[in-house]
Amino acid sequence: xxxxxxxxxxKITETGRQVTLACHQTWNHNNMFWYRQDLGHGLxxxxxxxxxxxxxxxxxxxxxxxxxxxxxxxxxxLESAASSQTSVYFCASSAxxxxxxxxxxGDGTRLSIL
Amino acid sequence: SxxxxxxxxxxxxxxxxxxxxxxxxxxxxxxxxxxxxxxPGRGPVFLLLIRENEKEKRKERLKVTFDTTLKQSLFxxxxxxxxxxxxYLCALDPGGGNKLTxxxxxxxxxxx
Numbered sequence: 001x002x003x004x005x006x007x008x009x010x011k012i013t014e015t016g017r018q019v020t021l022a023c024h025q026t027w028n029h030n031n032m033f034w035y036r037q038d039l040g041h042g043l044x045x046x047x048x049x050x051x052x053x054x055x056x057x058x059x060x061x062x063x064x065x066x067x068x069x070x071x072x073x074x075x076x077x078l079e080s081a082a083s084s085q086t087s088v089y090f091c092a093s094s095a096x097x098x099x100x101x102x103x104x105x106g107d108g109t110r111l112s113i114l
Numbered sequence: 115s116x117x118x119x120x121x122x123x124x125x126x127x128x129x130x131x132x133x134x135x136x137x138x139x140x141x142x143x144x145x146x147x148x149x150x151x152x153x154p155g156r157g158p159v160f161l162l163l164i165r166e167n168e169k170e171k172r173k174e175r176l177k178v179t180f181d182t183t184l185k186q187s188l189f190x191x192x193x194x195x196x197x198x199x200x201x202y203l204c205a206l207d208p209g210g211g212n213k214l215t216x217x218x219x220x221x222x223x224x225x226x
Contacts, residue, residue: 031212042118042203042218043158050211058213090157094212100146100165101212105157 002027006091006106014114019078021109023091030096032074033103034058034066036087043090049074050096081113116141120204120217127194128225135189135220137204144206147180147187152201152219161202162189194224 004025013019025032030051035043045058047066055066063085065077078085089109094101119138127133137147146165150158164171164180164187171178177190191198201221205214 033213035216040218043205043214043216045213045215048213059215092157096212100163100207102148102160102163103158103212103214105159107155107157 002104004091004093004104004106006089006109008109009107010110010112012112012114013081015081015083017081019081019111019113021076021078021089021091021111023074023076023106024072025091025093025104026072027093027095027104028071029093029104030071031094031101032068033092033094034064034074034076035090035092036060036085037090037108038087046076046089047074078111083113085111086113087111116208116215118142118204118206118215118217120202120220122218122220124221124223126223126225129195131194133191133194133198133222133224135202135222137187137189137217139185139206142185142206142208143182144208145210146207147178148205148207148214149176149178149187149189150203150205150216152203158203191222194222196224196226198222199224 007022033048034046049068092103092105094103149161152158179188201219203219205216
């Protein structure tokens, strides 16, 4: 069965360090998204991609970057981790055939920055 | 400003009853709305999508309504079961491109 996997599931790091969260999907979807989920805010869009070599900023992109070198992967990098980036991060993908496609989510990475 | 509101208080209902969850939005004109279920420690799972020209959509025990005049969607679970206990999220795509904006979710607890 097709799936979307995130790694690691949990990570603890220190402020100022660079951190990369992995996202891998086997749906062969063109669209991929990164969200963060915080209490009281719901899911907020960080970055998204509509295909290889395409990346775009979302609502809360400051301090984050992504790259899309193939269809399957969209790694999320925190260039210099800050305590405000402590959150649960979700990756999602959707087919690129229209605006009303459901998104398939991974099970998240819980990131703690001390 | 644009806003999606879901009842932040948990909804507790008895098994067998119908659960009704509300999603209100302001300053959007969405072409469609989606509902997701999220269990603790897991990612959201897509349940239903309803388009602006559809008043109602059903899937098994689930029913969604979409009132673009009231700017509201209602999500119903009939004959609720303890296994339906989860957080339910509504989501809109304000600008197209399948970029979703989510509500904060409503936690549903179905008790025996």
